[in-house]
Amino acid sequence: MTRARTLSKLGSSPAVFSEGAVVAGITTIDASGFNITGVVTATTGTFTSVSVAGTITYNDVTNIDSVGIITAQSDVSIADKIIHTGDTNTAIRFPSADTFTVETGGDERLRIDSSGNVGIGTISPSGLLHISGDTCQLHFTDEDDSASSRIYQSGATFAIDVDQADAKASSVLSFRVDDAEAMRIDSSGNVGIGTDNPDAPLQVGVLNSPGSLRAGLVVKTISTTQNNSESAIYIEESSGGEGYYLRVDSDGGLAFDNSASTTPTLYLSDTDNVGIGTASPDEPLHISASDPAIKLQDSDGTDQYSIIKNAAGNSVYDAVNGAGVAGAHIFRSPGGSSNEHFRITSSGNVGIGTTTPAGLLHISGDACQMHFTDADDASSSRIYQSGATFAIDVDQADAKASSVLSFRVDDAEAMQIDSSGNVGIGTDSPAGLLHISGNTCQMHFTDADDASSSRIYQSGATFAIDVDQADTKASSVLSFRVDDAEAMRIESDGTVQIGSITDLESEVTKGIKQVVHVAKTDTFSVSASSGDFDTIFSASITPSSTSNKVLVFWNSNVSLDENNQRAGFRILRGTTPVNVADAGGDRISAGVGNLRTTVLTMSIPASQMFLDSPGVDSEVTYNLQVGAEDSADDIYVNRTASDTDADTFYRMASNIILMEVAS
Numbered sequence: 001m002t003r004a005r006t007l008s009k010l011g012s013s014p015a016v017f018s019e020g021a022v023v024a025g026i027t028t029i030d031a032s033g034f035n036i037t038g039v040v041t042a043t044t045g046t047f048t049s050v051s052v053a054g055t056i057t058y059n060d061v062t063n064i065d066s067v068g069i070i071t072a073q074s075d076v077s078i079a080d081k082i083i084h085t086g087d088t089n090t091a092i093r094f095p096s097a098d099t100f101t102v103e104t105g106g107d108e109r110l111r112i113d114s115s116g117n118v119g120i121g122t123i124s125p126s127g128l129l130h131i132s133g134d135t136c137q138l139h140f141t142d143e144d145d146s147a148s149s150r151i152y153q154s155g156a157t158f159a160i161d162v163d164q165a166d167a168k169a170s171s172v173l174s175f176r177v178d179d180a181e182a183m184r185i186d187s188s189g190n191v192g193i194g195t196d197n198p199d200a201p202l203q204v205g206v207l208n209s210p211g212s213l214r215a216g217l218v219v220k221t222i223s224t225t226q227n228n229s230e231s232a233i234y235i236e237e238s239s240g241g242e243g244y245y246l247r248v249d250s251d252g253g254l255a256f257d258n259s260a261s262t263t264p265t266l267y268l269s270d271t272d273n274v275g276i277g278t279a280s281p282d283e284p285l286h287i288s289a290s291d292p293a294i295k296l297q298d299s300d301g302t303d304q305y306s307i308i309k310n311a312a313g314n315s316v317y318d319a320v321n322g323a324g325v326a327g328a329h330i331f332r333s334p335g336g337s338s339n340e341h342f343r344i345t346s347s348g349n350v351g352i353g354t355t356t357p358a359g360l361l362h363i364s365g366d367a368c369q370m371h372f373t374d375a376d377d378a379s380s381s382r383i384y385q386s387g388a389t390f391a392i393d394v395d396q397a398d399a400k401a402s403s404v405l406s407f408r409v410d411d412a413e414a415m416q417i418d419s420s421g422n423v424g425i426g427t428d429s430p431a432g433l434l435h436i437s438g439n440t441c442q443m444h445f446t447d448a449d450d451a452s453s454s455r456i457y458q459s460g461a462t463f464a465i466d467v468d469q470a471d472t473k474a475s476s477v478l479s480f481r482v483d484d485a486e487a488m489r490i491e492s493d494g495t496v497q498i499g500s501i502t503d504l505e506s507e508v509t510k511g512i513k514q515v516v517h518v519a520k521t522d523t524f525s526v527s528a529s530s531g532d533f534d535t536i537f538s539a540s541i542t543p544s545s546t547s548n549k550v551l552v553f554w555n556s557n558v559s560l561d562e563n564n565q566r567a568g569f570r571i572l573r574g575t576t577p578v579n580v581a582d583a584g585g586d587r588i589s590a591g592v593g594n595l596r597t598t599v600l601t602m603s604i605p606a607s608q609m610f611l612d613s614p615g616v617d618s619e620v621t622y623n624l625q626v627g628a629e630d631s632a633d634d635i636y637v638n639r640t641a642s643d644t645d646a647d648t649f650y651r652m653a654s655n656i657i658l659m660e661v662a663s
Contacts, residue, residue: 147171163187255279379403395419452476513548513660516541520556520654524637526626528560531588533570533625536637539656540621543614547663550614552579554624555607556654560597560634561641567628568593569606574621579610588627600641603652611661624656 081093089106098114119125122132137152163171175183192198236243252270267275275281278288293309351357354364369384395403407415424430426437442457468476480488518539568590
């Protein structure tokens with residue numbers, strides 16, 4: 001049994017109490033004066049120096065105030081958090097097992113979870129460092145604080161922003177491996193791989209002497225000799241045998257080499273000449289071989305082909321018919337029988353540019369021409385065919401002023417076309433595109449048997465087209481034709497027919513009878529239920545005939561407050577779905593469906609247009625409906641699910657347009 005004693009200090013020697021002490025009425029105990037090894041019980045006291053070998057237990061103590069440093073030789077156990085004196089909403093917390101957080105302003109700012117993942121702005125970090133926020137950013141500032149860069153995520157954009165304030169000139173984003181730069185993006189946006197000074201949008205390697213013209217991709221040849229290990233590009237067959245090199249030689253030419261040959265297969269010189277079989281092309285296209293030729297062959301299997309070749313110094317153009325059918329005489333340059341320039345067929349027709357001339361002289365080509373030049377060579381004219389255009393081009397270079405195309409008979413002008421394009425008949429000064437001058441200027445048209453004659457004429461103030469002016473034929477017709485097909489006619493009784501239309505009055509009543517437009521500009525929301533649709537808004541129209549149709553067009557949008565859920569739309573005519581898919585098992589029949597939103601800030605647009613046959617002449621109502629899966633919770637139209645009140649969010653409008661179309 002412990003005996004409690006009241007402590008009273010007598011003398012200057014230390015007092016030793018091995019069984020504890022009860023201290024009453026003593027305000028100060030000098031540690032040098034007492035050595036107590038048992039339990040000390042005191043109501044109040046001030047200790048100048050205390051050494052405790054066991055455990056100090058405080059009962060019913062609200063605060064402990066230490067004016068010095070508290071040093072713990074082992075662990076310090078805290079139930080929940082450490083707070084900042086006078087700033088209680090700033091704390092270091094231990095909210096759960098194996099979890100450590102930092103709070104400021106009453107909100108959690110940083111967390112380390114049981115996996116060792118660090119979260120900033122998130123309570124569920126999914127990696128070693130997980131930063132979350134409206135625009136989560138990592139900032140890097142150099143020591144003089146004049147330039148700052150950042151790595152950030154904003155919406156769907158992830159970005160590395162070097163020197164975001166443009167405080168430094170010529171900033172660079174550098175990618176390094178083993179303390180050496182592997183790639184960079186400079187301040188101009190040029191990407192360099194293997195170079196720290198790219199002068200093209202993408203440069204791979206370094207150019208020794210860059211030219212004034214730059215390309216988007218620069219690949220440097222290591223060697224100018226034919227060597228697959230030093231060429232810029234080597235392409236090899238899958239078996240690892242034969243291949244091709246692409247390189248630039250010492251003369252600045254681009255060579256395409258076969259690995260089995262010492263002569264370039266294809267060569268482009270620095271003067272833009274192309275060589276096939278030669279590295280020294282001296283023409284835009286230079287082919288070198290023992291019997292050089294270009295073969296053009298049909299791919300239809302008839303063995304018809306043409307060959308352009310060199311034969312003993314003579315240029316040869318051959319056309320070969322695989323059936324062995326002979327035909328035309330072929331004219332070629334002197335020195336060989338196979339150097340054709342033009343041909344004359346067995347019927348005596350001359351063909352230039354064609355092997356089947358259809359007349360005494362037949363010129364064929366992309367723009368076949370006959371040129372005429374005056375003695376001083378100052379003016380040149382031509383007759384030519386180009387596509388569907390046949391033309392007589394007088395003074396084509398406009399070397400002479402007021403040139404004229406004159407048509408003459410018996411050495412007298414009958415018609416002319418002046419430099420303004422005006423045609424004059426009976427006048428050498430046409431005042432318009434066609435100017436016919438005479439007492440009664442007329443254009444006459446007579447059929448082969450001369451029994452009927454028509455005319456276009458001007459008489460006084462009257463301009464007329466007079467069909468069968470003598471009325472010698474019954475039921476004469478004035479016909480207007482395009483591309484050898486009649487587009488319009490006027491019958492002898494004055495009836496006008498346009499195409500297949502004979503009753504113009506009835507035709508003008510066809511087409512669109514009426515248009516109804518209803519717009520929904522406010523928002524709409526409803527709870528989702530799989531297989532069910534809810535009406536957003538409606539539009540009505542009253543057809544004027546049971547045989548008329550209704551062209552239905554609608555557009556809308558949908559957003560769901562659960563990600564990765566599906567929605568759909570349909571149209572009802574009254575209570576009947578129209579223009580929807582056939583039923584298929586448990587699948588939902590809709591007009592437009594499978595509209596999936598992946599985030600709450602997304603709205604998916606939808607529209608549909610179709611021709612409906614209501615078959616009534618009374619009012620018809622079309623209802624636009626929307627539906628979604630049960631798990632989608634709520635459906636929103638004309639807004640997003642989040643609908644944040646910010647200038648980066650939009651609200652939309654939906655429309656129904658109904659058009660009555662005559663049958």
